[in-house]
Amino acid sequence: MTLVPVDSVAPIRNQSFTPPTPLVKGVIVMLARNTDADGAAKSITELEKRFNGRWRYPYVFLNELPFDDNFKNKLQAVNPSADMKFGLIPVVHWSYPSWINQTRAAAARKAMHEAKIIYGGHEAYRHMCRYNSGFFYRHELLDEYDYYWRVEPDVHFYCDIDEDPFRFMQENNKLYGFTVSLTEFRATIPTLWETTRAFMTENPSYIRTEDNAVRWISKDLKDYNLCHFWSNFEIGSLHLWRSKAYEGYFEHLDHAGGFFYERWGDAPVHSIGATLLLKPSQIHFFNNIGYDHTGINHCPIDQPAFANKCQCNGLKNFDMTDWSCTPEWFDLFGDTSFVFLNNICCPS
Known part of the structure; x- marks a missing residue:
């Protein structure tokens, strides 16, 4: 893993403002659509109240279509002095790769919808999961940053956050942080673990063989227990996903086609990747951050x-x-x- 020196700090953007502690190169990221304007504004309003009004970390909003003025105006109105950028996702990152059989993919969506599998029939949801799994950290608006905090529309932050999570991650060599974990629906990922095991066999040098966190998700590597960090909240190192090991893992999964032929979510993909590559001590449970998403x-x-x-x-x-x-x-x-x-x- 590429680690960031503790003294790597962000440039001063506003000479008239002094945060409680020096800012590191962190950014708050939201993937949203124009129709999410109200929910996005609610989430950012709470985050500003609980944390970022005191630190003023920048925001990056990403969308597969251009953001309209309504979305931009509603978000800027939350805090007119906030540093907000609105980015367009490249088409190549939100479309079918050449190796995907779209007829097969459509048939898979139809079958999963008929089986009443959650989001089973949703095409856009699959593009979203693939994008969050392997592309968001490549967006040019994130190039200058070392850490990200993923926030989604219509989430709640229940607690005042008195410590800078980004600085905590940096100073304590933490590369991934979570607040909620749960089990995945097996019907959405029937071949994900099989595909992961193939990657491990083909790329043993990429896998941390000692003191990894993989025993949380698999006792003997024969099966996946479905546990994952709920990725709608993440605070992590962008260098983790930019690493050669994780990039190789994502490319292996992407060519297997499970994002479209099944319904692989970014949460199990990130969780498996993190537990294979990191020490348990590099993964942090943010107990101090009260959080809610869909109950x-x-x-x-x-x-x-x-x-x-x-x-x-x-x-x-x-x-x-x-x-x-x-x-x-x-x-x-x-x-x-x-x-x-x-x-x-x-x-x-």
Whole structure:
């Protein structure tokens, strides 16, 4: 992995503003459409209130079509002094590659729709998953940055964030951060693990053979337990995805065709890639960031410490459900605060 020196800081963009701590080369990224203007503005309004109004990290919004004035105006109105850029996704990154049989892909969508598989019939959803898996970090508007924070329309941030997550990642050699984990629908990725194992066999030098995090997703490498980090929230190193190892992994998956012939999501793809390439210590659980997307949420576990900073209940969050994989993460890699609350919440 290409690591970023701790003293790599962002240039000063506004001489009249001084953030609480020096900014690193971080950016907040949102993939959105013009119809998402209201939801996007709500998300950014909350993030500005909880964090970025004090730090003023730049925003990059990406769309496969040009953003209209309504979208731009609504987002700029959230904070007229915010540094916002609106980018167009290259057609080559949001279209079928030459090796994909589009008739076969259409038949797969039809079959999955009839089987009532979530997003099974959605063509645009597949392009979105492929784009987030292997292209967003290549956009020219992100070239100058080392870290990104992925935000989506219509998400909620429940807690004041007093520490800069980007600087925390940099100073502690963290390359991927999450708040929520859960299991994937197996019907959406029937051959993803088989394809991953083929990549591992063909490219052993790319895989971290010792002290990796892969045992969180597979005990013996024979099967995938479906656990993944929910990628609608990510804070990570752009250098992780730009690495030769991950680029090779994505290219292998892309040529296999599962983004279109099945319905591979970027969440399991990112999660498998991160756990194969990183040490557990390079993956961080952002307990201090209260977050919600479509009713699936995380609220800080050590609730007393956040009593005056959060508007959520730490004893009622997705981490404590049977669908969460976060308890398994801490069983493997340790965190006493999580184990303590789990015992309070759900005694055996």
